[in-house]
Amino acid sequence: MPKPRVKVAWFDFACCEGCQIEMTNFGEPFVQLLQHVEPVEFREAMSEKTTERINVAFVEGSFTREADRARLEEIRTRSDIVVAYGQCAVSGGINALKNHMDDYSEAVYGKDCKRPHLDSQKALPVSAAIKVDYEIPGCPMDKAEFIRVVSQLVHGTTRVYQPSYPVCMECKRRETVCRYDDGDHCLGQVARAGCGAPCPADGIPCEACRGFVDNPNEAALAKVLHERGGLPKKWADTKSRMFAANQRGDA
Amino acid sequence: MTTRFLSDGALKQFVQALMAKGPVIGPVARKSRFVFAALEAPEDLRLDYDTTILPPKKLFFPTKQDLVKFDSPSSFSGCVEPKEQVLLGVHPHDIKGIDMSDKFYAANIPDSNYLAHRAKTTIIGSNVQKHYKHAFFGSVCRELKPQGHDMFLTRLKGGYLVEVRSKKGEELLALGKFEPASREQAAEAEAVNAAAEKNCPEKLNDTSDSVREKVRASFGSDIWNELSRDCFSCGSCNIVCPTCFCFDVQDEWNLDGVSGVRSRCWDACLVSEFSEVSVQGGSENFREERAERYRHRFMRKAVYLNDALGGPACVGCGRCSGACTADIANPTVAINTIMER
Amino acid sequence: MTCSCEKQTNGRNIFLPTLAEIVSAQMITATEKHFTLRMKDGAKFDFEPGQIVEAGVFGYGEIPLGLASSPTVKDSFELVVRVVGKVSSALAALGAGDTMTIRGPLGHGFPVSEFKGRDVLIVAGGIGLCPTRSMIRYILDRRDDFGKFTLFFGARTPKDMLFTDDLTDWRCSTCMDYHETVDRPDDRWMGNVGVITTLFKKTKDINPQTRVIICGPPVMYKFVVKELDALGIPRSNVFVDLERRMKCGVGKCGHCQINNKTVCMDGPVFRFSEIQDLEEAI
Numbered sequence: 001m002p003k004p005r006v007k008v009a010w011f012d013f014a015c016c017e018g019c020q021i022e023m024t025n026f027g028e029p030f031v032q033l034l035q036h037v038e039p040v041e042f043r044e045a046m047s048e049k050t051t052e053r054i055n056v057a058f059v060e061g062s063f064t065r066e067a068d069r070a071r072l073e074e075i076r077t078r079s080d081i082v083v084a085y086g087q088c089a090v091s092g093g094i095n096a097l098k099n100h101m102d103d104y105s106e107a108v109y110g111k112d113c114k115r116p117h118l119d120s121q122k123a124l125p126v127s128a129a130i131k132v133d134y135e136i137p138g139c140p141m142d143k144a145e146f147i148r149v150v151s152q153l154v155h156g157t158t159r160v161y162q163p164s165y166p167v168c169m170e171c172k173r174r175e176t177v178c179r180y181d182d183g184d185h186c187l188g189q190v191a192r193a194g195c196g197a198p199c200p201a202d203g204i205p206c207e208a209c210r211g212f213v214d215n216p217n218e219a220a221l222a223k224v225l226h227e228r229g230g231l232p233k234k235w236a237d238t239k240s241r242m243f244a245a246n247q248r249g250d251a
Numbered sequence: 252m253t254t255r256f257l258s259d260g261a262l263k264q265f266v267q268a269l270m271a272k273g274p275v276i277g278p279v280a281r282k283s284r285f286v287f288a289a290l291e292a293p294e295d296l297r298l299d300y301d302t303t304i305l306p307p308k309k310l311f312f313p314t315k316q317d318l319v320k321f322d323s324p325s326s327f328s329g330c331v332e333p334k335e336q337v338l339l340g341v342h343p344h345d346i347k348g349i350d351m352s353d354k355f356y357a358a359n360i361p362d363s364n365y366l367a368h369r370a371k372t373t374i375i376g377s378n379v380q381k382h383y384k385h386a387f388f389g390s391v392c393r394e395l396k397p398q399g400h401d402m403f404l405t406r407l408k409g410g411y412l413v414e415v416r417s418k419k420g421e422e423l424l425a426l427g428k429f430e431p432a433s434r435e436q437a438a439e440a441e442a443v444n445a446a447a448e449k450n451c452p453e454k455l456n457d458t459s460d461s462v463r464e465k466v467r468a469s470f471g472s473d474i475w476n477e478l479s480r481d482c483f484s485c486g487s488c489n490i491v492c493p494t495c496f497c498f499d500v501q502d503e504w505n506l507d508g509v510s511g512v513r514s515r516c517w518d519a520c521l522v523s524e525f526s527e528v529s530v531q532g533g534s535e536n537f538r539e540e541r542a543e544r545y546r547h548r549f550m551r552k553a554v555y556l557n558d559a560l561g562g563p564a565c566v567g568c569g570r571c572s573g574a575c576t577a578d579i580a581n582p583t584v585a586i587n588t589i590m591e592r
Numbered sequence: 593m594t595c596s597c598e599k600q601t602n603g604r605n606i607f608l609p610t611l612a613e614i615v616s617a618q619m620i621t622a623t624e625k626h627f628t629l630r631m632k633d634g635a636k637f638d639f640e641p642g643q644i645v646e647a648g649v650f651g652y653g654e655i656p657l658g659l660a661s662s663p664t665v666k667d668s669f670e671l672v673v674r675v676v677g678k679v680s681s682a683l684a685a686l687g688a689g690d691t692m693t694i695r696g697p698l699g700h701g702f703p704v705s706e707f708k709g710r711d712v713l714i715v716a717g718g719i720g721l722c723p724t725r726s727m728i729r730y731i732l733d734r735r736d737d738f739g740k741f742t743l744f745f746g747a748r749t750p751k752d753m754l755f756t757d758d759l760t761d762w763r764c765s766t767c768m769d770y771h772e773t774v775d776r777p778d779d780r781w782m783g784n785v786g787v788i789t790t791l792f793k794k795t796k797d798i799n800p801q802t803r804v805i806i807c808g809p810p811v812m813y814k815f816v817v818k819e820l821d822a823l824g825i826p827r828s829n830v831f832v833d834l835e836r837r838m839k840c841g842v843g844k845c846g847h848c849q850i851n852n853k854t855v856c857m858d859g860p861v862f863r864f865s866e867i868q869d870l871e872e873a874i
Contacts, residue, residue, distance in 0.1 A: 151508065159678035161678065164523070165485075165486055165519065168486060168487045168490075169486045169517075172304070172305070173305075173490060173517055174314070175286045177281060180576050181283055182282065182283060188485070189485045190483060213484075215484070215523060216483075217483050217541070217577075220483060220577050221483070223481065224481070228576060318605070319607050323650075325632075325691045327608070327650060327693075329605040356603075357603070359842065359857060360603070360842040361602070362844055363605050363606070364605060366603045370602055470871055496844065498844075499839060500653065500654070500839040500840065502652055502653045504651045509651075511651050513650070526837075528837055547872075551849075555851055555852040556852070
């Protein structure tokens with residue numbers, strides 16, 4: 001008898017829903033995955049909603065309004081496994097760029113800035129509100145990693161190996177010409193690997209969209225970005241805020 | 252030892268003949284750098300390269316290599332399917348690196364996942380025509396001479412002096428228009444190779460033995476903290492090194508959740524997960540500080556493996572120096588600093 | 593010139609395991625599972641006490657485990673898995689009749705010949721009892737080959753005590769001098785409380801010629817060695833059993849390297865005098 005399909009649902013919070021879009025770009029592996037999972041709620045791809053028990057809940061987006069806490073808790077209660085996917089959900093992501101400022105609201109929304117639906121607090125990872133079992137980082141999350149993690153989860157693995165080393169390792173393994181050798185800058189030295197380093201291979205500096213490795217040498221990064229990468233001092237100091245604002249020493 | 256001369260035109264024809272028999276891997280341009288890659292045309296071959304991003308060990312020990320395929324918990328098979336290949340244009344110090352990995356993988360319990368690929372590879376070396384900016388092969392590992400190659404080419408005016416180094420190499424002579432070489436040409440080639448060693452842009456100031464002793468004695472010194480202050484623990488110095496052999500092993504399932512593959516992937520002792528004792532992200536790590544990991548690499552290069560490999564586990568290619576964005580991996584800087592203290 | 597590999601065979605695929613069938617399996621603490629196994633092809637599995645195997649499940653991976661049974665038992669062998677990570681969880685999910693993969697035996701075990709005819713002291717802390725059990729059982733099965741046999745075992749709490757059937761036997765055994773302690777007692781614990789070194793006060797007549805085995809958490813080693821120094825036991829007669837992550841188990845992957853030694857090939861059992869000055873060893 002075939003195993004019953006695992007019930008999965010997707011939920012989004014403060015984000016661009018780009019990771020959900022990325023998922024619909026999967027093609028063949030996603031179709032294969034559907035033999036093992038049954039989507040019960042997926043806003044970007046289907047209109048049905050559910051209130052039933054969920055085996056695996058995928059949560060996208062950062063936790064940036066206290067009002068979202070109850071909804072997150074409700075998802076947690078209904079789900080066996082909660083997977084935070086995409087960098088917003090994993091670390092607060094690009095939304096956390098606002099965390100070190102208090103004057104962004106007016107700059108962004110102008111005279112509407114005081115309207116109640118625009119109220120928000122610091123952008124935090126989903127794990128700041130509820131227990132998260134697995135994290136799939138990246139902006140957007142990496143399709144191959146998603147398939148790898150999920151295929152292991154649905155087959156009963158309790159832990160999934162994800163590299164904790166930096167992107168430099170992956171660039172070197174695929175013999176990408178270092179951005180610094182091309183007179184550019186890059187954040188690969190402190191960026192969490194697992195994506196396979198596609199950006200530097202295309203001549204684009206790594207922006208650390210999967211966040212930092214566990215013990216990033218931030219002082220050395222600022223120094224190298226300035227001295228070798230040619231960024232102005234202030235920019236070099238703040239460069240890693242784009243995706244790692246909540247992981248920086250000054251968070 | 253047979254010596255021949257191969258004109259520039261004849262080299263092209265020789266490479267074409269090799270390519271007709273099977274894959275020929277040689278240095279080719281990639282943006283501002285070079286890599287060893289299968290030649291698509293003889294013109295791709297760049298024997299005037301300075302160095303490649305990765306050393307040629309990747310031909311026998313791929314960055315990711317399948318080891319065991321499994322169909323169920325109890326049905327599995329090995330993945331060693333070596334194919335004949337020619338590795339063309341390896342610099343003498345990189346041949347020493349290959350000699351060391353040969354020794355390492357053949358020692359104690361020999362590993363067919365490496366050795367079977369190695370045995371099917373014909374290696375044609377070539378002289379250093381242009382130095383990599385960090386090369387220091389003239390002042391390190393001088394106790395070893397390049398061994399495991401079949402033929403060696405040295406650039407002379409209008410062509411190459413060809414030295415046959417094995418029976419396999421002798422057989423290659425049938426594939427090209429090799430001319431007799433004069434005594435003068437042989438002498439010239441010798442001078443060219445000696446000059447390449449002498450003219451390295453960087454150098455170690457001391458002998459392997461004195462380096463070994465002093466570096467070992469400095470184990471408890473503060474100097475490692477000093478030298479590694481800007482270290483990212485990124486592992487780049489490991490990955491580009493011809494004498495780094497460490498790897499991780501991971502299983503991956505296919506989507507069916509039953510079949511899959513166990514493979515190994517180049518690992519790096521500079522990254523913190525390398526020295527974790529049991530579970531990933533767990534509390535025990537026997538080289539927890541980045542200075543300890545930085546030190547371990549230098550110890551492995553200058554001290555730990557010397558007896559097993561017959562010399563220091565460093566051939567002076569300078570790849571690590573160039574790969575380190577923080578510019579703290581350069582052995583000539585680090586080791587010369589330690590020696591001066 | 594020939595490369596060194598041409599002179600040899602091409603070796604074998606060192607990653608191909610053999611299959612072992614699980615004869616029995618039971619949780620013996622909240623986190624440890626005890627397996628009895630038999631090689632599937634019926635092949636004999638010979639090893640030295642203290643040697644290790646790489647035990648695995650395809651799709652998850654392999655982990656190094658010390659053999660927990662004596663080689664005097666010929667038709668089966670035993671392993672204990674502590675559930676901490678991906679592979680150990682997968683192994684612990686297996687039960688009787690299931691299959692696990694085995695590579696080994698690997699490394700060097702206890703040098704039994706050096707122990708023969710001598711008094712023996714084994715100091716085991718926590719899960720350190722598992723690999724030393726191969727030697728304990730060996731000594732008990734070949735009792736006449738050894739002199740006085742003393743065993744110290746320490747656990748964090750009574751609930752963490754492994755092999756409780758063995759412990760019951762050992763407590764009243766006339767073949768050995770067994771002492772135990774826990775760091776934190778529960779209501780029913782009647783025995784000794786305190787770190788393992790407190791047991792040195794419980795026994796007399798540990799002569800300086802005694803051969804000693806220490807296995808336990810790293811922090812334990814230096815305190816136990818201090819006691820042994822006081823007893824006049826040379827450090828060359830003290831053996832320790834080290835734990836490291838190992839990927840290959842045959843000296844290639846580099847993960848268990850400390851100085852110029854690999855725990856999988858040169859160990860896991862080391863003479864204490866040989867590693868006492870090796871930084872990163874303990």
